[in-house]
Amino acid sequence: MATGRTHRPATRSRGIPEATVARLPLYLRALTGLSERSVPTVSSEELAAAAGVNSAKLRKDFSYLGSYGTRGVGYDVEYLVYQISRELGLTQDWPVVIVGIGNLGAALANYGGFASRGFRVAALIDADPAMAGKPVAGMPVQHTDDLEKIISENGVSIGVIATPAGAAQQVCDRLVAAGVTSILNFAPTVLSVPDGVDVRKVDLSIELQILAFHEQRKAGEEAAVAEAAASAAAVVPPVRAAGSGRKGPDGDMPAVMPA
Amino acid sequence: MATGRTHRPATRSRGIPEATVARLPLYLRALTGLSERSVPTVSSEELAAAAGVNSAKLRKDFSYLGSYGTRGVGYDVEYLVYQISRELGLTQDWPVVIVGIGNLGAALANYGGFASRGFRVAALIDADPAMAGKPVAGMPVQHTDDLEKIISENGVSIGVIATPAGAAQQVCDRLVAAGVTSILNFAPTVLSVPDGVDVRKVDLSIELQILAFHEQRKAGEEAAVAEAAASAAAVVPPVRAAGSGRKGPDGDMPAVMPA
DNA sequence: CCATCTTTGTGCACGCGTTCACAAAGACAT
DNA sequence: ATGTCTTTGTGAACGCGTGCACAAAGATGG
Numbered sequence: 349m350a351t352g353r354t355h356r357p358a359t360r361s362r363g364i365p366e367a368t369v370a371r372l373p374l375y376l377r378a379l380t381g382l383s384e385r386s387v388p389t390v391s392s393e394e395l396a397a398a399a400g401v402n403s404a405k406l407r408k409d410f411s412y413l414g415s416y417g418t419r420g421v422g423y424d425v426e427y428l429v430y431q432i433s434r435e436l437g438l439t440q441d442w443p444v445v446i447v448g449i450g451n452l453g454a455a456l457a458n459y460g461g462f463a464s465r466g467f468r469v470a471a472l473i474d475a476d477p478a479m480a481g482k483p484v485a486g487m488p489v490q491h492t493d494d495l496e497k498i499i500s501e502n503g504v505s506i507g508v509i510a511t512p513a514g515a516a517q518q519v520c521d522r523l524v525a526a527g528v529t530s531i532l533n534f535a536p537t538v539l540s541v542p543d544g545v546d547v548r549k550v551d552l553s554i555e556l557q558i559l560a561f562h563e564q565r566k567a568g569e570e571a572a573v574a575e576a577a578a579s580a581a582a583v584v585p586p587v588r589a590a591g592s593g594r595k596g597p598d599g600d601m602p603a604v605m606p607a
Numbered sequence: 608m609a610t611g612r613t614h615r616p617a618t619r620s621r622g623i624p625e626a627t628v629a630r631l632p633l634y635l636r637a638l639t640g641l642s643e644r645s646v647p648t649v650s651s652e653e654l655a656a657a658a659g660v661n662s663a664k665l666r667k668d669f670s671y672l673g674s675y676g677t678r679g680v681g682y683d684v685e686y687l688v689y690q691i692s693r694e695l696g697l698t699q700d701w702p703v704v705i706v707g708i709g710n711l712g713a714a715l716a717n718y719g720g721f722a723s724r725g726f727r728v729a730a731l732i733d734a735d736p737a738m739a740g741k742p743v744a745g746m747p748v749q750h751t752d753d754l755e756k757i758i759s760e761n762g763v764s765i766g767v768i769a770t771p772a773g774a775a776q777q778v779c780d781r782l783v784a785a786g787v788t789s790i791l792n793f794a795p796t797v798l799s800v801p802d803g804v805d806v807r808k809v810d811l812s813i814e815l816q817i818l819a820f821h822e823q824r825k826a827g828e829e830a831a832v833a834e835a836a837a838s839a840a841a842v843v844p845p846v847r848a849a850g851s852g853r854k855g856p857d858g859d860m861p862a863v864m865p866a
Numbered sequence: 867c868c869a870t871c872t873t874t875g876t877g878c879a880c881g882c883g884t885t886c887a888c889a890a891a892g893a894c895a896t
Numbered sequence: 897a898t899g900t901c902t903t904t905g906t907g908a909a910c911g912c913g914t915g916c917a918c919a920a921a922g923a924t925g926g
Contacts, residue, residue, distance in 0.1 A: 437823030455710035538659035564696030
């Protein structure tokens with residue numbers, strides 16, 4: 349993951365570990381739930397359980413923000429909600445544009461989770477002229493031609509890319525050129541961006557493939573060797589260097605690697 | 608030419624690092640692109656650039672799978688595609704169910720990336736009776752009542768949860784009870800599952816919040832101290848333990864913690 | 867057949883993140 | 897006020913992941 353950090357000796361040693369930052373939203377969500385149930389305080393143990401993490405990890409995470417707990421009691425829920433929100437920058441308004449209003453883009457536009465926490469969908473943008481003006485999630489889709497104008501007029505610094513893979517890099521370049529410095533990419537492509545621009549990637553296909561790997565291992569633990577042998581016999585793997593044909597004889601490498 | 612090729616006997620060390628597994632789909636995607644352009648071989652440097660990673664990291668990743676490269680030349684594209692596919696378990700068919708056919712669920716059902724690599728949407732399931740029978744992505748939505756039957760009849764071991772947060776845990780429990788052992792969760796909730804079940808989480812809101820954190824830092828680097836002071840003065844943070852009122856005097860903690 | 871050149875595979879060191887374990891801090895009861 | 901009990905905050909150890917740097921392997925050219 350590209351963390352694209354511009355190293356700067358910040359005013360204070362603002363070195364909150366990246367792993368901690370990634371968990372803060374998790375804590376915030378758990379705390380919000382407690383807040384709605386008017387729970388006044390919570391211990392690190394309880395909160396850690398709600399967030400699905402280790403309690404020691406949670407305490408260390410909070411220690412990077414400051415000493416917000418009370419020994420013997422726990423953490424004040426409301427106070428902690430405020431502190432984390434402020435640390436994450438959620439006390440301000442973040443206008444966001446979504447580019448690519450296909451199935452996924454429309455789903456994102458309708459997703460309530462955006463508006464819930466400081467994020468506001470400022471515009472929906474699509475390259476298809478037929479989409480222009482069409483309302484999605486109660487908001488007219490605008491054409492890509494106006495991308496730069498929309499970005500600058502709304503002061504957008506966060507962009508969401510939900511286009512097909514082929515268009516993603518081009519859209520990304522235009523977003524960056526127009527002033528966007530944070531991008532959430534749903535397109536299955538590696539985006540290249542200049543320093544100072546953050547990119548986070550959400551890739552459904554990759555997540556599934558990772559699950560498949562573990563699933564295969566789980567299944568293989570029962571009939572490990574037998575299954576591997578059968579599969580190797582059933583599926584014929586491509587012979588080494590079959591296409592090029594300009595290399596040495598293919599006898600130098602067995603067609604089927606030992607499984 | 609090969610003299611006596613000393614085949615490494617124990618390539619099957621089951622310990623492929625998790626970080627490596629997470630990158631294999633990335634390599635596979637880059638390799639597929641090369642394969643479609645009929646590129647016969649690729650060096651670690653080139654492939655690493657295409658996948659957006661360090662070349663040394665890529666070589667080390669591949670070394671966990673075995674010695675599939677040729678020194679002085681690089682890696683055979685077709686051969687590597689096969690090896691990674693096999694390692695990820697993509698040479699077999701993975702039936703998948705999607706539970707929760709709202710905006711996101713429908714988008715997932717329509718997403719071509721699923722079918723492209725061994726994954727097949729076996730069923731769409733929703734709790735709303737009005738949805739039952741309605742076609743989404745050319746497939747009739749089925750009711751939650753039949754969840755267990757669908758899982759067992761199709762031999763499904765991977766489930767995708769795209770329901771609202773409130774229903775996620777219940778759906779998860781039923782999936783697991785029915786035999787699902789891998790879950791991709793899009794609902795903004797922490798799922799608790801028994802040992803042996805893998806859960807991966809995709810959370811749009813969290814990704815945005817992480818971006819907001821970095822975005823705030825980038826903005827803060829220009830007018831760091833001034834901004835912090837102004838924001839602290841403008842926004843009044845909740846006084847410590849304001850709601851509970853049963854604790855000590857609130858003077859024991861400053862209303863604004865030092866930033 | 868030998869020399870040179872390219873590229874892999876990996877030993878090693880380093881830094882980050884996680885976890886344990888415990889002293890210090892504070893609430894609460896007496 | 898003093899003691900006990902709960903819970904935080906953190907020092908320290910450990911393990912994993914990353915990146916450097918280089919020797920070995922093999923292709924290529926003379």
